[in-house]
Amino acid sequence: MTTEAKTAPLPTILFNKVAYTNGDDVILNISNATDKITSVTVSHLGTEIQKLDHLNSTSVKLSSDIFSPNSGYVVKVETVDNTGNHTSKTLGLSVEDDWTIFPRYGVVAGSNDNSAERNNAMTNDQLEGYQNNIDQLAQMHINNYFFYDVYDTTSNPFPNVNSFKQEWATWAVKNGQPNPPKSIPC
Structure with missing residues (x-):
């Protein structure tokens, strides 16, 4: 008899806006109030540009000064739920001055x-x-x-x-x- 390990569902990470322009702060929220964001890493073209560690929050603000216009970013969000299960989720983010370009x-x-x-x-x-x-x-x-x-x-x-x-x-x-x-x- 074998048993399958149960995997906790990934938490939903929500952006506060659909599209961002130069000068916009990015706010990430976690959908389940019992889960917490523990760290956020922002990268551009494989280079880490910001890492926020030791967080314990349902919302994280990424300041606009780390973003360049008309650029794409990878945002890795690590979370923990109320039972101690750790998960991570990788998201895409774009900062663009003119939506018609991309x-x-x-x-x-x-x-x-x-x-x-x-x-x-x-x-x-x-x-x-x-x-x-x-x-x-x-x-x-x-x-x-x-x-x-x-x-x-x-x-x-x-x-x-x-x-x-x-x-x-x-x-x-x-x-x-x-x-x-x-x-x-x-």
Whole structure:
């Protein structure tokens, strides 16, 4: 008979912002109040630029003066839970003056409720779910969101309309495309 060792779940480390610009302080928070951050190491291109040791906190502030604009960083956070289990988590951090230089896109799509009344559309009664999705994308440092609302299917979003015009879609066919391609030839 063998027994498997149980591993404690990794704590969730949250950034206080989605994107940082030059001059912004970074605040790291731990999601579970019984866990504590014990150390934080910030590196850039393999070089350690700051190490904070002997911490016992649920929140740590990294001063903006250690960051350079338009640069990426590795942040290693070590934690301990209330039973003494130690874990570490490595996170990415970017400091950028213009999000369009290093865009990271996220998509928020319609519901997974396939009932006839909703047809995969985003609805007000699902706002909490969409907010949770946005919060998850924020922790991935997604700095540009695309909202995609499917009213019927992804290949035919408006099945009962012969054509539709989207003024904002300057790249699209002038009067819309009622029958979009179903596959891409290779």
